[in-house]
Amino acid sequence: METLEAARRQFAVTGHSIYLDLANQNSTPKCVLDELVRFHTEAHRRGADKQGYIDRIETVRGQLAGLLHCDRSEIALTKNTSEGLNIAAAGIRCRPGDNVVLSQFEHPNNVYPWLALARQGVEARIVRPAGRVVQAGDLIAQIDERTRAVTCSLVSFMPGERLDLAAVSAACHAHGAYLVVDAVQGLGIVDLDPHALGIDLLAASGHKGLLAPHGVGVLYCRREVCPEIEPAFVARAGMRRLRPMEHDSTQYEYAPLDDARRFEIGNFNYSGFSALGAALELILSLGLARIERHVLGLSGRLIDGLLEMGRVDVWTPREPARRAGIVGFVPPGAERVGAALRAAGGVFTIRREAIRFGFGFYNTADEVETVLRVIREAIA
Numbered sequence: 001m002e003t004l005e006a007a008r009r010q011f012a013v014t015g016h017s018i019y020l021d022l023a024n025q026n027s028t029p030k031c032v033l034d035e036l037v038r039f040h041t042e043a044h045r046r047g048a049d050k051q052g053y054i055d056r057i058e059t060v061r062g063q064l065a066g067l068l069h070c071d072r073s074e075i076a077l078t079k080n081t082s083e084g085l086n087i088a089a090a091g092i093r094c095r096p097g098d099n100v101v102l103s104q105f106e107h108p109n110n111v112y113p114w115l116a117l118a119r120q121g122v123e124a125r126i127v128r129p130a131g132r133v134v135q136a137g138d139l140i141a142q143i144d145e146r147t148r149a150v151t152c153s154l155v156s157f158m159p160g161e162r163l164d165l166a167a168v169s170a171a172c173h174a175h176g177a178y179l180v181v182d183a184v185q186g187l188g189i190v191d192l193d194p195h196a197l198g199i200d201l202l203a204a205s206g207h208k209g210l211l212a213p214h215g216v217g218v219l220y221c222r223r224e225v226c227p228e229i230e231p232a233f234v235a236r237a238g239m240r241r242l243r244p245m246e247h248d249s250t251q252y253e254y255a256p257l258d259d260a261r262r263f264e265i266g267n268f269n270y271s272g273f274s275a276l277g278a279a280l281e282l283i284l285s286l287g288l289a290r291i292e293r294h295v296l297g298l299s300g301r302l303i304d305g306l307l308e309m310g311r312v313d314v315w316t317p318r319e320p321a322r323r324a325g326i327v328g329f330v331p332p333g334a335e336r337v338g339a340a341l342r343a344a345g346g347v348f349t350i351r352r353e354a355i356r357f358g359f360g361f362y363n364t365a366d367e368v369e370t371v372l373r374v375i376r377e378a379i380a
Contacts, residue, residue, distance in 0.1 A: 023358025084203025096121025159315035160326025169198030
């Protein structure tokens with residue numbers, strides 16, 4: 001099994017920066033870079049290997065199924081989180097007068113697909129909590145007999161809170177609604193079992209915790225739910241086929257597959273998914289349970305250190321079950337603190353007017369102590 005210390009050496013950025021920006025995008029690990037070079041070098045030398053690409057796609061599908069503790073038939077390959085969320089929003093059968101429930105604190109890309117349902121006469125019930133985070137009860141209180149879906153994040157993009165998804169899914173299913181989850185800020189960081197949590201559909205991109213390039217994503221759709229979700233777009237890839245080659249087709253029947261592959265269209269980003277496979281090998285060799293423990297330890301120590309200063313407004317919940325790798329906070333003199341962090345090599349983002357750190361398994365306890373010292377000195 002790979003060690004965290006050895007895995008950290010995969011990331012050149014750690015040699016000159018304190019990289020706390022995984023919530024924005026990852027820094028390419030060496031194994032991914034090597035796989036991209038290998039893929040394109042072979043294509044350059046001998047041309048495309050279509051069957052080899054397809055075989056690799058199926059290997060990656062199996063890796064993703066292992067990551068999510070699900071069956072490979074529940075995995076569709078997409079280009080990003082937004083595509084997966086749009087597949088869910090467009091595919092759930094709704095009637096005029098139905099509603100969907102979501103929080104104002106969702107990422108915009110998990111808001112607009114649901115607002116678009118207004119064209120069908122569907123109400124988007126946007127929960128506006130009094131505080132800075134949404135609670136499971138806030139969403140559950142808005143569910144009624146006309147609710148078709150509740151959508152929420154596994155880990156919010158800011159300030160990184162986690163909901164009691166099992167409670168939300170139980171309320172959804174009691175009313176015949178689906179639970180749709182944006183998992184981009186958690187997949188590859190927390191150990192997730194969508195079956196155990198009652199998640200019906202889940203979407204994520206590869207360019208954050210999954211350590212892949214932009215342009216690859218995953219959609220999980222629970223096996224029993226797949227036939228109920230209508231594909232928004234269709235292509236041969238999502239159809240039952242009598243013949244193996246597209247140019248052999250002379251008769252056509254609209255017959256989508258009854259598993260998650262019904263949502264796949266056209267050729268894949270073969271090089272991107274091949275790179276994702278290399279990243280998944282690294283993640284799976286470490287083990288998600290170990291990654292989650294490590295990241296929770298780092299984010300917890302940061303929160304404790306910030307609270308000890310007494311002058312920092314920490315937005316992220318302290319309880320381990322309610323957070324993951326993202327910490328959002330506002331110190332006094334935020335611009336001065338941000339400049340000091342950048343001067344010390346810190347890489348991070350500002351979201352909702354707060355400083356946002358996003359931890360990965362390559363971060364260390366020493367880095368946490370360094371940024372705490374820099375913040376402490378900057379606000380003194």
